[in-house]
Amino acid sequence: MKGSAPQDMVQGFLHGKMTRRDLIQRLTALGLSMPAIGAILSVCSSQASPALAEAPPGADVEAAKKEGRVVMWHTDMQAGVSKFGNLFSDKYGIKTESDRLLPGRALPKLEVGLKSGTLDLDVWWISDAGIMYDQQKKGRLLRYVSPQMQAYAAEFKSNPEGYWTGYLVDTPAIMYSPKFVKKEEAPKTYLDLLDPKWKGQLGCKPSSSGSEYAWWYLVRQVVPEDYFDRLAKNQPRPYDATDQMMDDLQRGEIKIGTCVSIFQYVVALRNKQPVELVLPPEGTPCSLEVVGISASTKRPNAAKLFIDYFLSQEGQQAWTNMYGSYSARKDCSNKELPSLATVKLLQPKDMEDYASPTRHQEFIKVWNQVTGFK
């Protein structure tokens, strides 16, 4: 059969004709072992398609420079976003301004800004793809198909593409410090988190967190129905950000982080702090962080140029190196983390349901119970 040899499949994947999932399925059907498939995917990830890596910006660079700046809202670490903004500024001479706004704070500002005509927002990066999906439906996102989007799998992009694109794949994991928890006692599965010995010793994020929503939404598919009622009995402690959770983890104030952004593992290793990572066999939630352009942008060329840079291999590798996370870009790898191909990812199957306010409200009710905010 034409195109059925592994090398043909790999070429098809590298040129965007096949998703990663399709590739894994086809390679499995050929009888290859998982380690072999993982090795192939690692090679794929590290090989830049020359056409993709060198694609020029789709935006008008001169027009963007005249516009002079890009205003961004995001949910990442402010320090990291500022540093990345400086890289863009150094390359193109266009200033960036950024504001960290979790969804609950961003949305009222958005509504107020739109209502008063004073919204000053060009690019929005957010940890809840469902919200961007909702904004897309409301016509609040500018569609821009950057040449760099070819380097992203379909499941990481809006449909039709160009409204929003996933740039970071977070696989929030269970983490602990071997200084305080022995390996043999550490949880290996989600059910192990229900052990009463962890009462008051678990860290999680609050109901305002987009990534915690993703965690709940996806983990509930692989755990019993009463899981979260039982988890609530262990009285997990809520932390606004995983930075704080890791602080307490490293200091022994809590023993287990239940939903820790994967980049924290890299940060701990870089700082030579003891940390162990647990990716449960039931699967790890895939929390996609996405980026899009506001339809009300006053600086469309600068916004488009930023998207080009952010989603380029150069931009994504810089972000990955700085942040320590997985990139959603096919030809960007992070050698400090296990290959994404070897991680069993849990992803939303129904975007409508994932994005729905009803589902979010259900999460808030359950999670407020879990975190003691009732």
Place this chain on the structure above:
Amino acid sequence: MLALLLLLVAYPLLVLVGASFGLGPLEESAGAYGFRYYLELFQHVHWLMNSLGVSVAATLLALLLAVVLAWILGRTALPGRQLLNTLIVVPYYMSPLVGALAWGMLGAPKSGFINRAFQALTGSQDYLINTYSVGGMICVLALFEMPSAYLMISAAMRGIDPSLEESSLVLGANQLTTALRVTLPLLRPAILGAALFVFSSMMGAFAVPAILGIPIRFYVATTAIYTLVSTYPPDYGLAAALGVLVALFTVLAVWLYGWALGSRSYAVIGARSYRQRLIAPGRWAPLLLAACWLYVLVGVALPLGALAFASIQRGNVTSLRVSDWTLSQYHFVLFEQEAALQSIKNSLLLGVLTGTGGVVLGGLVAWLVYRTRAAGRRVLEYLAMLPQGVPRLIFSLGLLWGWLVLAGKLYGTIWILLLAYLTVFLPLTVRSLTGVVVQLERSLEESARVVGASWLRTIRTITLPLLRPGVVAAWMLLFISSIRDVSASILLQSPKSRVLGPTIYDFWDSGGLPLVSALTVVQTVITLGALLVMGLVLRQKKEGA
């Protein structure tokens, strides 16, 4: 004046009240109204009870500390009084976020510096203190709110005629009896004013309950409101209903204040000038000094030291090895991080504008309420006090939506922040100036009028000079309060109008302890520097006068 306060205070509150009864999304006109959110609050009454319990306990502790320290430093000839007087108010210059972060590092049960030192010295596995507890929250709140009460009470104490205390001593009472039966009753308006202000501040406190309370699953009204408006979808109605209920407590507190003062006269500022009578501490000096320096240790030295130490670490776990230290966080904050620089500039500008505008506005209100018989002056006082009782976070939401309708272009600028500060800090100025105004004897002004001075000349040459200590203290309090604010600004700031409080909170939220410690150390240094400059300028003016 009534019309102005109605616009500044009542209008945003009406927007909030409307939101608490509206059953539609806040950003749209509600089509239906109902009591759903108030009924739902019955399931969460513990949020309010937690707020009340913590606020009452912290207020009593803060007042006790304030009265004792004000008496020691205002009435005794203790050596180093000037220095202590300056150091004692330093905690108030620091954002409450700073106090919470620092005491989180110092008093965490397993890893807090104090507990580690205790365990190393004694070999015990137990902890000595735990700031991640309700008691810990109360102590940290009291520590950092005490200076505002101290400033109000000590300003009033300086205005007391010492001959009253001398008379008591001459008649055979000892120092303690004089302090309890003469000085303290004369300070009653100032103490009650300070109690009201501090209690209201505690009810609206956000940073300490957020950092020390949420991790132990202890929620007060403010952290509950923050959580409600931060989720997606946000629950504005329930948040607004909770805010309205908290505001009702302030109304009650203001009424209690007025009832407690009654119709008694507290006029003690006479026409004669006099020297303050200072008591020689004698054998009590070491104990009194120890008490003052203990406060400076726990309120200033330990928190700043902890933050400075955390700011030079490479990672979140502190290390005593010099190889693990770095100044890179300071370099980032001062030279690379534009958000930090912009927030410092904006905060200083807003501090000056808030201080100046605030004393004019608050002074006028205090005057009208306590020195005139104008109709509606009690209503004026209630209006002025209302913002104190409404958590600033929710008040700023009402401001945001309310001013959006009236003047949408203000949104995203520093002017809406100025409006917010003038409104939410109005109670601070009014209370601060009221404590001094009520002590000013009317006969002084009446004498001036009798000999032909106009009202304006009387104010300028008689009243204001006598009120100067209180006015300067109020200006400083406003300047400091606006610089350290987090909750009023967090919803109103934009990338172009960044201010320090929310920027520090953002860094804490996402930047890691070393980075946020570095920024707060920088903030504290700048604030102290600004205050030092101000102090020098004021001293020069006084010497030149």
